[in-house]
Amino acid sequence: xxxxxxxxxxxxxxxxxxxxxxxxxxxxxxxxxxxxxxxxxxxxxxxxxxxxxxxxxxxxxxxxxxxxxxxxxxxxxxxxxxxxxxxxxxxxxxxxxxxxxxxxxxxxxxxxxxxxxxxxxxxxxxxxxxxxxxxxxxxxxxxxxxxxxxxxxxxxxxxxxxxxxxxxxxxxxxxxxxxxxxxxxxxxxxxxxxxxxxxxxxxxxxxxxxxxxxxxxxxxxxxxxxxxxxxxxxxxxxxxxxxxxxxxxxxxxxxxxxxxxxxxxxxxxxxxxxxxxxxxxxxxxxxxxxxxxxxxxxxxxxxxxxxxxxxxxxxxxxxxxxxxxxxxxxxxxxxxxxxxxxxxxxxxxxxxxxxxxxxxxxxxxxxxxxxxxxxxxxxxxxxxxxxxxxxxxxxxxxxxxxxxxxxxxxxxxxx
Amino acid sequence: xxxxxxxxxxxxxxxxxxxxxxxxxxxxxxxxxxxxxxxxxxxxxxxxxxxxxxxxxxxxxxxxxxxxxxxxxxxxxxxxxxxxxxxxxxxxxxxxxxxxxxxxxxxxxxxxxxxxxxxxxxxxxxxxxxxxxxxxxxxxxx
Numbered sequence: 259x260x261x262x263x264x265x266x267x268x269x270x271x272x273x274x275x276x277x278x279x280x281x282x283x284x285x286x287x288x289x290x291x292x293x294x295x296x297x298x299x300x301x302x303x304x305x306x307x308x309x310x311x312x313x314x315x316x317x318x319x320x321x322x323x324x325x326x327x328x329x330x331x332x333x334x335x336x337x338x339x340x341x342x343x344x345x346x347x348x349x350x351x352x353x354x355x356x357x358x359x360x361x362x363x364x365x366x367x368x369x370x371x372x373x374x375x376x377x378x379x380x381x382x383x384x385x386x387x388x389x390x391x392x393x394x395x396x397x398x399x400x401x402x403x404x405x406x407x408x409x410x411x412x413x414x415x416x417x418x419x420x421x422x423x424x425x426x427x428x429x430x431x432x433x434x435x436x437x438x439x440x441x442x443x444x445x446x447x448x449x450x451x452x453x454x455x456x457x458x459x460x461x462x463x464x465x466x467x468x469x470x471x472x473x474x475x476x477x478x479x480x481x482x483x484x485x486x487x488x489x490x491x492x493x494x495x496x497x498x499x500x501x502x503x504x505x506x507x508x509x510x511x512x513x514x515x516x517x518x519x520x521x522x523x524x525x526x527x528x529x530x531x532x533x534x535x536x537x538x539x540x541x542x543x544x545x546x547x548x549x550x551x552x553x554x555x556x557x558x559x560x561x562x563x564x565x566x567x568x569x570x571x572x573x574x575x576x577x578x579x580x581x582x583x584x585x586x587x588x589x590x591x592x593x594x595x596x597x598x599x600x601x602x603x604x605x606x607x608x609x610x611x612x613x614x615x616x617x618x619x620x621x622x623x624x625x626x627x628x629x630x631x632x633x634x635x636x637x638x639x640x641x642x643x644x645x646x647x648x649x650x651x652x653x654x655x656x657x658x659x660x661x662x663x664x665x666x667x668x669x670x671x672x673x
Numbered sequence: 674x675x676x677x678x679x680x681x682x683x684x685x686x687x688x689x690x691x692x693x694x695x696x697x698x699x700x701x702x703x704x705x706x707x708x709x710x711x712x713x714x715x716x717x718x719x720x721x722x723x724x725x726x727x728x729x730x731x732x733x734x735x736x737x738x739x740x741x742x743x744x745x746x747x748x749x750x751x752x753x754x755x756x757x758x759x760x761x762x763x764x765x766x767x768x769x770x771x772x773x774x775x776x777x778x779x780x781x782x783x784x785x786x787x788x789x790x791x792x793x794x795x796x797x798x799x800x801x802x803x804x805x806x807x808x809x810x811x812x813x814x815x
Binding site: 539542543544545546547548549550551552577584593594595598599601602603605606627630631634635638639652653656660661662663664666667669670 | 724725728729746755756758759760762764766772774779781782809810
């Protein structure tokens with residue numbers, strides 16, 4: 259590489275490759291994350307790394323695993339588009355919110371946002387979490403993806419070694435090196451394709467993480483483009499470069515331009531799906547709307563799956579438990595308060611991770627409902643969930659200026 | 674079911690102890706008439722009104738919910754009413770999203786000296802609810 263540098267600044271982008279030639283050859287995008295994780299463990303920057311692994315080598319069934327030694331991270335595994343582990347909740351529940359343990363974790367934008375939302379609520383110690391973010395244009399539910407492979411591509415899922423989203427195309431690569439391609443938009447219009455929350459997601463680059471790693475701009479160079487988002491990220495990358503684990507150089511103008519274009523394209527697609535969800539509902543009268551939602555909500559069997567999966571739900575004693583007297587036990591479908599109270603509690607902070615919908619056995623479009631409400635609340639409170647740790651959820655803060663305004667509910671509209 | 678004409682909306686009003694409840698008291702001692710459709714629940718502060726109180730009122734068949742508190746700056750607990758305001762703003766959007774008219778939820782500032790205002794608010798609220806008809810959630814809940 260020419261123009262190799264070893265000073266890293268926050269806010270800058272760098273083209274990066276692993277210093278391990280063998281890995282770079284094996285990898286698609288420079289094995290940067292593999293090397294960063296290994297360096298973080300070797301240098302004792304972190305105590306453990308949290309990585310996504312294919313369960314028994316099958317890439318459509320992935321699990322989170324805790325890695326203590328860098329030697330356990332053997333080689334670059336590439337991106338998993340069918341892995342949607344609940345990383346924020348995992349750190350909170352199983353790593354004690356990273357209270358006394360330094361954790362490096364590879365996150366999608368929604369994971370990073372969920373971690374930040376939990377940090378605001380003192381459930382995760384953000385100082386101990388090193389977030390290596392990956393750019394994301396969406397994920398698939400594993401079963402839905404297997405269905406696409408079998409029925410649309412006509413291949414056996416176990417013969418697929420790689421999948422990728424490139425603009426509007428869904429690309430797969432088979433064991434024999436053959437590549438196949440389908441139009442993703444067309445699949446999605448037929449109800450297949452990415453998880454619904456991912457289609458609507460407009461956060462493509464996880465700038466709230468410490469580093470944001472992605473292929474855009476350098477797709478064909480066996481390298482990744484890293485945006486340094488925090489001083490913690492800058493420190494890790496700089497040390498990794500100085501320790502000769504990673505090689506970086508300045509990106510070309512062209513690469514940055516391509517990256518911006520790709521983001522724009524992906525965001526435009528997200529806007530399309532957002533608009534679709536919003537307009538579908540605005541066409542209905544209040545009565546029809548109520549009937550629409552309760553047709554779904556009446557299927558609820560109160561399994562508490564959504565509550566348990568939701569990264570924002572952290573109350574030790576949940577109001578929805580039968581012992582609290584609000585939602586009586588043993589009623590199916592449960593009291594209407596069950597979905598409504600949950601909605602009122604999480605809607606302002608929803609990070610659109612889609613975990614609630616993933617776990618729902620009744621296939622209730624929960625993420626769509628929360629998205630529609632959250633979108634309206636963002637317009638009122640100008641609060642974007644999971645971006646900055648300092649900014650508290652809108653229902654937990656009031657400002658001194660509000661003391662001087664006598665308006666009732668028109669408060670924020672008048673501004 | 675009763676016909677449109679004799680539909681009598683049921684209003685649940687959460688009144689804060691320091692201002693609005695005293696305002697309701699004043700309305701009473703001043704012999705100011707207001708519709709008997711309202712059930713007043715005294716809370717220590719409008720900030721005590723949790724979203725689920727309001728949702729529960731709707732679920733149990735209230736046609737409208739009124740949250741009444743001190744004017745901003747007058748709150749006995751300094752800012753409780755400001756929290757209530759943000760909450761009501763959220764809930765109005767929530768109700769609208771799922772298909773309950775947001776007008777069924779009202780937030781009003783009523784001080785201890787505004788017995789007349791309390792009566793006025795209840796008058797106009799009941800009138801509005803008569804136009805809106807019964808709470809649609811009742812049919813869904815059954």
